Amino acid sequence: MSAQNGFDLLRRGLWDRSLTPTATVEIDGFAICHFVRGRQWEIEFYHAANHSFNLENGDVGSGGVLPLNTTAEKLTVFASGADPYSQFPDGYYTDNTPFTRDDPHAHLNDFRWAINVAASSDMPPGGATFKRIPNFSTTKVVLENAVMFNGRVTEQRLYRVPEGVDPNGSDYETLYKFGYANDTLIAVIFGDNPKVKFEIIRDTGNSEVRELPAAHAPHQIGLKNMRPHFHHEEAQREPEHMGKDAKLATLVQGDFQMYYGAVLAQRHWSLWGVPSKLLGDRIDCDSIVLGP
Numbered sequence: 001m002s003a004q005n006g007f008d009l010l011r012r013g014l015w016d017r018s019l020t021p022t023a024t025v026e027i028d029g030f031a032i033c034h035f036v037r038g039r040q041w042e043i044e045f046y047h048a049a050n051h052s053f054n055l056e057n058g059d060v061g062s063g064g065v066l067p068l069n070t071t072a073e074k075l076t077v078f079a080s081g082a083d084p085y086s087q088f089p090d091g092y093y094t095d096n097t098p099f100t101r102d103d104p105h106a107h108l109n110d111f112r113w114a115i116n117v118a119a120s121s122d123m124p125p126g127g128a129t130f131k132r133i134p135n136f137s138t139t140k141v142v143l144e145n146a147v148m149f150n151g152r153v154t155e156q157r158l159y160r161v162p163e164g165v166d167p168n169g170s171d172y173e174t175l176y177k178f179g180y181a182n183d184t185l186i187a188v189i190f191g192d193n194p195k196v197k198f199e200i201i202r203d204t205g206n207s208e209v210r211e212l213p214a215a216h217a218p219h220q221i222g223l224k225n226m227r228p229h230f231h232h233e234e235a236q237r238e239p240e241h242m243g244k245d246a247k248l249a250t251l252v253q254g255d256f257q258m259y260y261g262a263v264l265a266q267r268h269w270s271l272w273g274v275p276s277k278l279l280g281d282r283i284d285c286d287s288i289v290l291g292p
Helices: 006-012 256-261
Strands: 021-029 031-036 040-047 052-056 065-067 072-078 137-144 146-153 158-162 177-179 182-190 196-202 207-212 219-226 269-273
Touching: 006 021, 006 182, 021 031, 021 146, 040 146, 040 219, 137 182, 256 269
Parallel strands: 021 219, 072 137
Antiparallel strands: 021 182, 031 040, 040 137, 052 065, 052 219, 072 196, 146 182, 158 177, 158 269, 196 207
């Protein structure tokens, strides 16, 4: 799969020339994105066991990493200026062609790769909503004047399985095939000023405002809420029955079902896949979206 980062996306220029990108924000890990139409993206990052949530940028923190622990209730990233929502009224980019999850090399940067937990096509019957009080402490991230794109696509094909069901030993290619999905998401923040600011509000009510210095190129920011070593624990080993035919491979359950600690849904699903050190991918809770 093509590894798309902020620089790759900027070179493609998928927006009008009237819009000036000020920063790219790569989003990865246990989080749910939601678009407030015409205003901003809001992303709930969940502080789960064995996950670490960090802001990454060369101008912040120690070694370019700023930990955001449970005391950080809200983080806002913003730049003054342009409103991109006349071109992107839904807050994200699509290539406006028929979309399927079958070809991981198609639809480059199309946000439809992101799993929408509220969509019947992704997690039937759809209609999931946020829990008023999730099972995790959260940090809300607000990205103003931002448009969402897909960054990378998963290396492995995924299988959507009812929670509590082990698909191994079944014809899971027929019963449970889901396809490929987003691995990372990238938000592009547009503005008319090369300076980017962010504000952290702590649980004490104290506010910390920081400003990234003006730069000749858009700032590169990472928001990552990951397990240590960035992979699912089971993916450290090759399955004993790995074969060239995917039907012979042993599937391993990822962590997608953790999202039901944060959303209400009529039916619960889990995602399974073939772990592989060769592919270097993980089968866990990549960031998802809850949309209309």
